[in-house]
Amino acid sequence: MNWDALVVGGGPAGSSSAYHLSRLGFRVLLLEKKPLPRFKLCAGCLSARTLRLLPSGYEDLLLNRIRVGRLAFRGEEHRLEAKEEIAYIVDRKDFDHFLVLKALESGAELLRGEFLAFQKEGARYRVYTTHGSFLVDYLVGADGMRSRVARLLGYKKKKLFKSLEFFTEGDLRYEVLIELGLIRNGYLWLFPHGDGVSMGLASTHREDLFKILFEYSKAKGIRFKHPLGWHIPYAEGEKDIHIGKERVLLVGDAANMTDPLLGEGIYYALWAGSLLASSIEKEPSNPTVGYKKLLKPLAEELHYAGKIARLAYSFQGIAYNMGKSFALKSFYELLLGRKSYKELYKGGLFSFLKDLLLEKLPFTRL
Ligand SMILES: Cc1cc2nc3c(=O)[nH]c(=O)nc-3n(C[C@H](O)[C@H](O)[C@H](O)COP(=O)(O)OP(=O)(O)OC[C@H]3O[C@@H](n4cnc5c(N)ncnc54)[C@H](O)[C@@H]3O)c2cc1C
Known part of the structure; x- marks a missing residue:
């Protein structure tokens, strides 16, 4: 042939x-x-916009249909229910x-x-x-x-995320949890996976991910199983692709x-x-x-995702507060394919700079 x-x-x-x-x-x-x-x-986890790229017949593969995002930061948690399905687990x-x-x-x-x-x-x-x-x-x-x-x-x-993940018992069904404030340049996730859950960490920093994952699952009463590790290679624009x-x-x-x-x-x-x-x-x-x-539109998306990532992971407390006030809702629009990372970045930058100024100059809060 x-x-x-x-x-x-x-x-x-x-x-x-x-x-x-x-x-x-x-x-x-x-x-x-x-x-x-x-x-x-x-x-x-498939963002909802992914479905339009799939060939027909995928419906039975969607194990969980996500409608709720939970964003956590050092003991605080913000939960936002969407009006429609924002992501899926396969x-x-x-x-x-x-x-x-x-x-x-x-x-x-x-x-x-x-x-x-x-x-x-x-x-x-x-x-x-x-x-x-x-x-x-x-x-x-x-x-x-x-x-x-x-x-x-x-x-x-x-440019690589180091990541660890394990699958265990749990019941989240249609909710995903993103936990900030535990690691530098990264986050912990707890996602449903059929009738169980998957829990993992991804970070671009050299950190003891195993210890963080173990201690977090112990604190939350989640049964720890030996995690597997892999790397995720990312791009912050055209030059990295x-x-x-x-x-x-x-x-x-x-x-x-x-x-x-x-x-x-x-x-x-x-x-x-x-x-x-x-x-x-x-x-x-x-x-x-x-x-x-x-590839230019794809590269542009990764470029702006990179700009957001640098700010969000350097100032995770501010990222959490922005998530609470409006950014999580905007992020749902991205998952649904109605907004781009560029729009998210441009729409959130002013608010970020304002919060940064308030954090650095506490007296201006008065
Ligand atoms: C812990 C973790 C969690 C993640 N979670 C998500 C998530 O929730 N959502 C998301 O969108 N992305 C997630 N990702 C990223 C996602 O898994 C990858 O981006 C995706 O798999 C990339 O697809 P790919 O086809 O490029 O590569 P792969 O899926 O890795 O496929 C590559 C294939 O090539 C084959 N192969 C390799 N070498 C050879 C060879 N020499 N000859 C023949 N075959 C070969 C491999 O066996 C494999 O089947 C996650 C990654 C990790 C590590």
């Missing part, structure tokens, strides 16, 4: 790329090293498998095997895997945080496409997969140029 594109990785980024490329008429080989369905460490094993099956339905073929290397052969690429080599026009690196494709292109990851070179393109975690505020990656992986396919269709001889252009 003569393949146009080989996509490495059967996560959301790879499946989305394979799905959209196949629908555009490209012959796609999707390579995944693990037997499917496979486990992926993740809270599985189990990544089933969710990712569903996306792979959709890519196959649209014409892609799946090969169980590991990507090893690639080299140019004439005008095409020879891709070496544990299950033979393939000559293709396009190579897509959707191979996640430790992307071998990205490393072979010479990229190094610089590793798009690839010539006809080798990167997408998802391989390209650092998670947001620096919450570490949300599924939405951006799905979105970028469709942009990648369009760029190959529109500029077949040099798709990275078109890909970079098409």
